[in-house]
Amino acid sequence: MKPGMFLRVALIALLLALVLKPGAFAPAFAPFAPENGPVIYTRSSLLSLSLSHLGLVAMASLAATIVAVTLAILVTRPAGAAFRPLSRTITNVGQTFPPVAVLALAVPALGFGAGPTLVALFLYGLLPIFENAMTGLSTLPASTMEAARGIGLSRWQRLWRVELPLALPVILGGIRLSVVIALGTATIGSTVAARTLGEVIIAGLLTSNTAFVLQGGLIVGLFAVLIHDALVQLEKYLAQRSGRG
C-alpha cells in the first residue's frame, strides 16, 4: 500500500502543477516546441479548461448513469424482460457510432459549443453502465432474493434495500469505465468549439507544436488515471461493506 500511496500523491502533485503553474514546465517542454514558437499554451487558462472539461464529463456521465441504470432496472423486472434485447441493441448502437460522427450530426441541430459534445459523450457512455447494471442486477444471490420475497418485502423495497445496494459495486464498475472513456473522448469536443483540454491538443496539431500536444495529453491522461484509481478504491470499499468483498 505504501508505494501506491506515494505514487498517488506524486501524480496529484504533478497534475496540480501542470494545471496551475504551467510556466514552470517550459524547460521540460522546450525541446518539443518549434523554434521561436511558444512552449506553453497561454491562450486560455488551463484551470478553466480543466474545470470545463471535467464538468462536461460529469454531466454526460451523470445523465448516462441515470438513463442506463433506469433502463437496466426496467429490463430486469419480469414485465420488462421482453425489452432486454431491444435495449441492448440501442445501447450497442450508441457505442458503435463514432463520437466524431455524432458531433458532425449534432452540430446542425444543437449549434457549436458544449451541446454536441454532451450528446456524444452521453451516447458513448451508455453501454458500459447498462451492461454492468444488468449484470449486477441479474446475478444477485438467489437465496437472498428468495428470502427477500419470502419475508414480505414489496417490489420497491426489494429494489431499494436489497437489489441496488448489492449491485452497486458492479454498477460503479460500469460508471468508472464510462467516465474514463469520456475523459479521453471529450477532447474531440474542441473541434466543435466546446471548451475542453482538447483545445490545447488541437492547437498543437494545427501549429505542429508537439509541446502543446504533450501538455494537453498529459493533463487529460493524469486526470483519467487518478479518477480511475479513486473509483476503484470506492468500489473496493463498497464491495466490502456489502459483504461481497
Next chain:
Amino acid sequence: MIEIDRITKLYGQTRAVDAVSLTAETGTITAIVGTSGSGKTTLLRMINRLVEPSSGEVRINGEPTHAVKPHLLRRRIGYAIQGHGLFPHHTVARNIGAVPELLGWPKEKIAARVDELLTLFGMEPAEFRDRLPLELSGGQQQRVGVARALASRPDLLLMDEPFGALDPIIRTRAQEDLRAIQRKLGSTIMLVTHDMDEAIRLGDRIAVMDGGRLVQYGPPEEIVAAPATAFVADMVGDAERPMRLLSLIPVSDLVEPGTAEGAPLPAEATLREALSACLWTGREAVPVETEGAPAGRVTLAAIRARAERHA
C-alpha cells in the same frame, strides 16, 4: 390452526400439487417429506403465496390467505430457507429485525427482540449483533436465518430444507435446538425435508408427498409402523424400521422395577439408545435414572417385545 383445503398447482398439464388437504394444530411441527419433484416445496410455497395456487385455499386461524396482499401476508408468516438467504450487506441485528422493521415496530422494541433471539440461539448479543453474515460460521448463519423468521412472533413458521446446507454434526445440534425453541415458544412450524430421519426427529406429524399427492399424513409412529403405500415404506426403509420405531419411544415407557449393572440412562433417552447400550456392552438390562435417582431398569427382552408389537 393451519388448514390446507384441496390445494392444487398446475404447470401446464402437470399437477405439481394435486388436491392436497391437511390440518396442522397450533404449536406443532408438521414435517412434509418427499423426494425431489414430489411437490413438497411447491406446497410449502403456496402457503405464503410465493406460488399462487391454481385452486383450493389455505386458512390460517380461520382466515383465508387470499384475502390479504401477498407481501403483507408474508410478514405474518416466518420463512427460513436452505442456505439461510441472509442480506449480506446488513448486520446480524438488521437481518433479524427486518420483519419487525417492516411492521413498523419502534426501534427499542426491535433492538430488545434482536437481543432476546440472539440469546435464545446461544449467540452473545454484544458480540454478534454488529457482525455481517460473512463473518459468521455456517451454523451461526443458519441460526440467524431462523431467528429472522421468528422475529415478529409469526402465526406460522415455514422452513424449506433449513438444515440442508449444514454438515451432519451441526445439523443434529440445529435440529435439537429448533425442537427446544419450538417447545419453549409454542410456535407452529411447517418444515419441508427430503430426509425421513429429520422428519421423524422433528415432526409431531409427518406428511409424505409423492407425485404431487399427499399419500400419508399422521404421527411418526404411524408412518413407521404402518406405511400406507410402498413409496412410504421405501422412504422409511425396511432395514431402518425397527430402529426408527425404537427411536420414537422413551425408555420411561418400558421401565420396570429392579436393578442392572453398568452406566445408567436418563428416563428421556430413547429405546434405540437403550438397545444400543445393551448390545455394545453385552448387558441384558440397563439401569434407568430420573434426575440422578435410580428409577428401575429396562431389559433387552422388553425392548425386543416392544419392537415386535410394531405400533
